[in-house]
Amino acid sequence: MRWKLTLEYEGAGFVGWQRQDNGLSVQQALEEAVMAFSGETVTLQGAGRTDSGVHASGQVAHLDLNRDCDAKTLRDAVNFHLKPRPVAILTAEPAAPDFHARFSARGRKYRYRIVNRRAPLVLDRGRAWFVARPLDAAAMAAAAARLLGRHDFSSFRAAECQAPSPVKTLDVLRVAVVSEDATGQTLEIVAEARSFLHHQVRNMVGSLRLVGEGKWSPEDMTRVLAARNRCVAGPTAPPEGLYLTAVVY
Amino acid sequence: MRWKLTLEYEGAGFVGWQRQDNGLSVQQALEEAVMAFSGETVTLQGAGRTDSGVHASGQVAHLDLNRDCDAKTLRDAVNFHLKPRPVAILTAEPAAPDFHARFSARGRKYRYRIVNRRAPLVLDRGRAWFVARPLDAAAMAAAAARLLGRHDFSSFRAAECQAPSPVKTLDVLRVAVVSEDATGQTLEIVAEARSFLHHQVRNMVGSLRLVGEGKWSPEDMTRVLAARNRCVAGPTAPPEGLYLTAVVY
Numbered sequence: 360m361r362w363k364l365t366l367e368y369e370g371a372g373f374v375g376w377q378r379q380d381n382g383l384s385v386q387q388a389l390e391e392a393v394m395a396f397s398g399e400t401v402t403l404q405g406a407g408r409t410d411s412g413v414h415a416s417g418q419v420a421h422l423d424l425n426r427d428c429d430a431k432t433l434r435d436a437v438n439f440h441l442k443p444r445p446v447a448i449l450t451a452e453p454a455a456p457d458f459h460a461r462f463s464a465r466g467r468k469y470r471y472r473i474v475n476r477r478a479p480l481v482l483d484r485g486r487a488w489f490v491a492r493p494l495d496a497a498a499m500a501a502a503a504a505r506l507l508g509r510h511d512f513s514s515f516r517a518a519e520c521q522a523p524s525p526v527k528t529l530d531v532l533r534v535a536v537v538s539e540d541a542t543g544q545t546l547e548i549v550a551e552a553r554s555f556l557h558h559q560v561r562n563m564v565g566s567l568r569l570v571g572e573g574k575w576s577p578e579d580m581t582r583v584l585a586a587r588n589r590c591v592a593g594p595t596a597p598p599e600g601l602y603l604t605a606v607v608y
Numbered sequence: 609m610r611w612k613l614t615l616e617y618e619g620a621g622f623v624g625w626q627r628q629d630n631g632l633s634v635q636q637a638l639e640e641a642v643m644a645f646s647g648e649t650v651t652l653q654g655a656g657r658t659d660s661g662v663h664a665s666g667q668v669a670h671l672d673l674n675r676d677c678d679a680k681t682l683r684d685a686v687n688f689h690l691k692p693r694p695v696a697i698l699t700a701e702p703a704a705p706d707f708h709a710r711f712s713a714r715g716r717k718y719r720y721r722i723v724n725r726r727a728p729l730v731l732d733r734g735r736a737w738f739v740a741r742p743l744d745a746a747a748m749a750a751a752a753a754r755l756l757g758r759h760d761f762s763s764f765r766a767a768e769c770q771a772p773s774p775v776k777t778l779d780v781l782r783v784a785v786v787s788e789d790a791t792g793q794t795l796e797i798v799a800e801a802r803s804f805l806h807h808q809v810r811n812m813v814g815s816l817r818l819v820g821e822g823k824w825s826p827e828d829m830t831r832v833l834a835a836r837n838r839c840v841a842g843p844t845a846p847p848e849g850l851y852l853t854a855v856v857y
Contacts, residue, residue, distance in 0.1 A: 365791070367730045414731060431726070438728055447727040449791040477680070478696040479687055481616045482665060486731070542614070542698040 362433065363454040364389075364403075364420045369445035370412040370598055371485055376405050385409075385446055389420070392440035396433075397426040406460045406606040407467055410558070412598030414486075417449075417468070417605040421460040458608075466530070466607035469550045471564045472600045476543025487545070488564075488600035494571030496546055500534040501577035502570040503548070506563060506584060507532055512556055513587035515566070517595075520557035525587070527552055532563065558595055566593035611682060612703040613638075613652075613669050618694035619661040619847055620734055625654050634658075634695055638669070641689035645682075646675040655709045655855040656716055659807070661847030663735075666698075666717070666854040670709040707857075715779070715856035718799045720813045721849045725792025736794070737813075737849035743820030745795055749783040750826035751819040752797070755812060755833060756781060761805055762836035764815070766844075769806035774836070776801055781812065807844055815842035 366385070374382035386403050393401050406419040424433075434451040441447060457463075472487035473494070474480055480489045506512075509528040516525050531551035538545045548567065550560045566583060569575045575583075575593075583592050615634070623631035635652050642650050655668040673682075683700040690696060706712075721736035722743070723729055729738045758777040765774050780800035787794045797816065799809045815832060818824045824832075824842075832841050 367727065369730055369733075416731060435726065442728065445730050445733065447730050449725070449727045476698070477684065478616065478698050479691065481618055481694050481696045482663060482735070484618075484694065 360425070360427070361421055361423050361454045361456055361458055362430075363452045363458060363460065364422070365449045365452075366415060366418040366420060367447050367449055368415050368418070369485075370409065370414045370601075372445040373411065375411040375413070376407070376409045376418070383444075385415075385418075386420075388441060388444050388446055389437070392437045393422065393424070395440040396436045397424055399425055404460045406464045407603050409601075409603055410598055413601045413603065414599075415603040418603050419460045419464070419606040419608075421454055421458060460606070463608055464554075464606050466551060466553055467555060467603065468531075468605040468607070469555075469560045470602045470604050471548040471550070471560060471596065472602070473546040473548070473564075473568075474543070475546060478542060483545075485599050488597055490568060490571075492572050494544070494546065494568065495573065496534055496536045496544070496571065498573070498577055499546070499548075499567045499571045502567055502575070502580040503532040503534050503563075505577060505580045510584055511587050512559055512584070514583050514589055514592040515559045515562035516556040516589060517558035517562070518589065522554075522556050525556060527554065527556060527559070534567065561596040561598065561601060562589075562592055564596035564600070568596065569593045609674070609676070610670055610672050610703045610705055610707055611679075612701045612707060612709065613671070613697050614699045614701075615664060615667040615669060616696050616698055617664050617667070618734075619658065619663045619850075621694040622660065624660040624662070625656070625658045625667070632693075634664075634667075635669075637690060637693050637695055638686070638697075641686045642671065642673070644689040645685045646673055648674055653709045655713045656852050658850075658852055659847055662850045662852065663848075664852040667852050668709045668713070668855040668857075670703055670707055709855070712857055713803075713855050715800060715802055716804060716852065717780075717854040717856070718804075718809045719851045719853050720797040720799070720809060720845065721851070722795040722797070722813075722817075723792070724795060727791060732794075734848050737846055739817060739820075741821050743793070743795065743817070744822065745783055745785045745793070745820065747822070747826055748795070748797075748816045748820045751816055751824070751829040752781040752783050752812075754826060754829045759833055760836050761808055761833070763832050763838055763841040764808045764811035765805040765838060766807035766811070767838065771803075771805050774805060776803065776805060776808070783816065810845040810847065810850060811838075811841055813845035813849070817845065818842045 513525040
């Protein structure tokens with residue numbers, strides 16, 4: 360029986376999605392909890408290989424289980440065994456035998472949160488990128504629009520990226536001010552594509568910050584994209600602002 | 609020179625606002641940071657004496673300082689000395705000599721967050737009340753409306769409450785669904801009044817939960833209020849869902 364799981368986790372608690380020698384991954388935590396429930400050694404396949412420190416509110420994974428149970432029992436029992444690790448199954452659903460969390464996915468949605476104010480983060484610590492210098496959200500939105508569509512995104516690709524091609528189609532890259540008061544503002548950047556290069560979202564956000572601070576103009580983003588050279592783009596934004604929010608099938 | 613400070617803090621990091629023998633209070637953390645900056649022994653007066661575990665995104669306090677400095681320097685320097693404690697000054701403003709954070713206040717605003725779903729909290733852990741049984745937000749809103757206005761709130765008053773009278777005027781008690789998906793919903797309850805009894809918001813929320821679960825009808829809330837007896841109302845909701853969001857002057 361194949362199951363589709365929708366997952367929430369806090370990035371700081373793990374070395375990333377994928378099993379690693381240097382610490383606990385989300386994948387390993389889940390596989391151990393499934394083993395504790397079912398006695399079966401399973402391998403979870405995730406839709407997105409989130410990096411260390413990156414959060415998820417809608418990661419999707421699949422697994423095959425021999426044990427017969429209903430969806431709610433699977434969800435609640437595995438969640439019981441996951442405690443106190445910062446990961447939970449939001450929903451478990453029966454899936455077709457040919458469903459594959461990674462290869463069946465038609466799109467990934469990410470959200471990047473920036474808290475832009477002078478005071479250090481307290482309630483949002485570890486949940487957003489803290490940027491103290493004022494950001495021009497309208498300029499960032501104009502710069503983001505210049506990245507939409509099908510392009511060679513080599514300028515925003517990590518050196519370790521294993522994708523066969525640097526060409527991707529970026530469907531959405533939207534910059535919005537979600538709250539604002541006398542102390543500052545909170546920005547959210549939503550990114551949607553069939554798939555992304557390694558670090559692509561964080562690298563695009565790192566460059567958008569430079570536009571927001573006025574170091575670059577929105578037009579500079581077109582120049583950076585055209586350069587197809589990681590060295591001309593901005594630094595990688597930190598993982599604590601990034602959330603994998605949904606996978607589309 | 610009198611200063612008005614607007615503060616953010618995470619409740620779990622402290623024994624509450626007020627100085628205590630059994631641990632670090634927000635007040636003590638701030639007084640120590642001001643001392644580290646100015647060399648002066650100051651006493652902070654807060655607008656609301658939040659309990660242990662209760663958060664603030666808009667607590668207000670005042671203090672008197674001999675050292676001459678501008679508002680941004682005060683904010684940034686004290687924030688530097690507060691690290692890594694989970695409290696920060698959002699804004700510092702010069703205040704009139706007769707300004708008093710507690711006695712000049714004309715109103716307090718609180719927000720209470722409930723995450724209502726089956727899966728344990730991960731990203732909202734410690735930031736909301738986790739309620740697994742489905743809640744009827746419309747019934748809760750109808751029950752909340754029955755508490756509006758000037759009443760004897762003895763049914764929602766903690767035994768340790770030191771207020772001279774149990775009569776308070778509740779200006780706002782609003783229940784809203786702020787997000788909703790297949791996995792559940794997030795509710796926010798906004799409460800506004802000139803002042804509140806000790807535990808009043810958490811005790812009202814504890815009773816609203818019983819309405820949401822269908823154990824009580826909205827009409828029962830009128831009966832509970834009229835009883836003027838803490839024993840007939842619901843249990844106290846936990847502190848981690850409560851935020852002091854603003855003080856009105």
